[in-house]
Amino acid sequence: MDNCIFCKIAARQIPAEVVFEDDEVLAFKDINPAAPVHLLVIPKQHIDTLSDATDAHTALLGKMLALAPKLALEHGIAVTTAADGKRGGGYKTLINSGPNGGQEVYHLHLHVYGGPRPWRGLG
Numbered sequence: 001m002d003n004c005i006f007c008k009i010a011a012r013q014i015p016a017e018v019v020f021e022d023d024e025v026l027a028f029k030d031i032n033p034a035a036p037v038h039l040l041v042i043p044k045q046h047i048d049t050l051s052d053a054t055d056a057h058t059a060l061l062g063k064m065l066a067l068a069p070k071l072a073l074e075h076g077i078a079v080t081t082a083a084d085g086k087r088g089g090g091y092k093t094l095i096n097s098g099p100n101g102g103q104e105v106y107h108l109h110l111h112v113y114g115g116p117r118p119w120r121g122l123g
């Protein structure tokens with residue numbers, strides 16, 4: 001898509017701190033992080049919003065979501081389990097869709113936030 005900032009990042013036409021790439025998806029650091037770790041996972045193909053994804057994109061969406069715990073491990077924000085079973089660590093995954101969903105960049109993306117709280121503006 002012309003003039004899509006995330007398509008340009010996927011095409012490596014503008015720089016980003018890329019943390020994962022395969023033939024279908026790209027993950028990179030958010031330019032204005034809202035948490036100590038704030039990553040974005042995008043499909044390389046342009047899809048405006050989650051509402052524009054079709055049944056043909058089900059595996060792609062699954063891949064994007066399944067990448068989150070792997071990135072979390074690599075970036076020190078994975079969910080942990082202590083010997084007594086108590087959970088620690090952790091992260092938030094979020095997709096904003098449309099104006100009322102708070103979407104600002106119209107190329108589908110999954111946010112992965114983590115690290116010690118508090119985080120700016122997030123529940």
Ligand code: 5GP
Nearest residue numbers: 005016028029030031032096102103104105
């Ligand atoms: P949205 O509100 O659309 O869900 O989130 C868009 C996110 O993209 C924001 O967190 C914003 O900081 C991030 N972002 C916008 N432009 C760029 C950019 O050029 N590079 C990177 N790395 N992140 C961006």
Ligand code: ZN
Nearest residue numbers: 004007046107
């Ligand atoms: Zn795009």
